[in-house]
């Protein structure tokens with residue numbers, strides 16, 4: 172199909188996510204034909220650095236020979252089969268290796284097929300756990316403002332980004348929400364690196380008052396990604412774990428974005444040395460090749476669902492593609508690559524490169540903050556330094572930077588006034604430098620007026 176026909180049919184029939192369809196009149200979607208390492212390549216042969224890992228899923232580059240081989244090998248055995256009453260080696264191997272890697276105590280793995288559905292399953296598991304352990308009044312979930320946990324109704328209910336959520340408010344679950352940490356505009360005037368998270372007090376107070384009704388607290392550990400790559404300190408998670416223990420409330424860690432090395436460690440919880448009761452993983456789990464998600468649970472939670480048929484305790488939650496063998500086989504290969512290619516060990520130099528570029532961005536008059544956590548890097552642009560006044564959302568500053576970078580062959584993504592990169596973990600340093608140089612030029616260009 173030639174490009175023109177493709178774009179015409181796209182305009183006529185395809186409903187793209189997260190896009191004002193009308194924007195396609197001025198900025199049509201780019202038809203991608205193939206990919207190679209960190210590059211997406213369009214039909215005209217133009218190469219784009221995928222510096223956002225295609226929405227944070229890609230870990231080791233596109234068209235990866237080892238991941239492709241794992242898929243090809245599995246496809247010749249079986250692509251998919253029912254996972255109720257049947258099992259297969261890739262799922263079993265993946266589950267046992269994830270448990271060995273995960274924070275201590277997470278010994279059970281439940282399979283779903285995307286991040287939102289993993290969050291739904293975790294919320295239901297927590298709720299049902301309390302129903303089956305004589306605490307049926309624990310029915311509500313507590314989450315943070317500006318959190319993002321997915322778009323399905325349950326996941327959206329515990330999300331806080333008003334842009335995604337407000338219109339659906341009448342159909343969302345009732346729960347509790349407390350102010351999340353906002354280190355850039357810290358109300359206490361503290362610094363992220365040295366503070367002891369006094370902002371945790373609001374959460375502590377609410378849990379102390381209402382813990383009898385609260386089943387679980389769900390957070391994105393250390394990084395509220397969709398909120399604008401907001402980063403907060405590990406001691407917040409330590410306090411959260413302690414609070415959950417004190418009041419018998421589950422801690423659900425949504426590591427869908429942070430898992431698999433993005434933050435410099437395998438999981439963000441490792442920075443704090445804490446173990447959640449339930450942990451959701453997706454995105455990087457298959458290195459960006461197949462949809463797959465899991466919920467890891469403690470034995471304590473699992474056992475509350477264990478019983479005779481007549482006890483009616485089972486977790487009656489399933490998806491047709493649960494435990495898909497292709498996805499599991501490629502996820503096992505992802506773990507092999509982590510293990511055999513020293514991926515985590517190779518990140519320090521790349522992280523240092525990102526950090527070394529910080530000061531030149533900070534010197535720009537409209538850069539409010541440069542944030543970095545492992546391989547996650549973001550710049551928040553502001554209208555004035557005095558009072559950290561943001562640009563109006565209608566200015567679409569992030570989008571303007573995105574467009575400038577795209578013209579220069581680099582895919583960054585905007586989140587309001589924030590522009591970020593979250594490149595594949597194997598991105599060569601020369602390409603990382605190019606990404607930062609392009610981001611710099613694009614920000615200068617857009618903010619100079």
Ligand code: PMP
Nearest residue numbers: 285286287319320321391427428
């Ligand atoms: N939780 C977090 C922290 C996420 O970043 C995302 C996706 N951006 C989700 C949940 C939802 O995952 P999915 O898009 O696969 O439904």
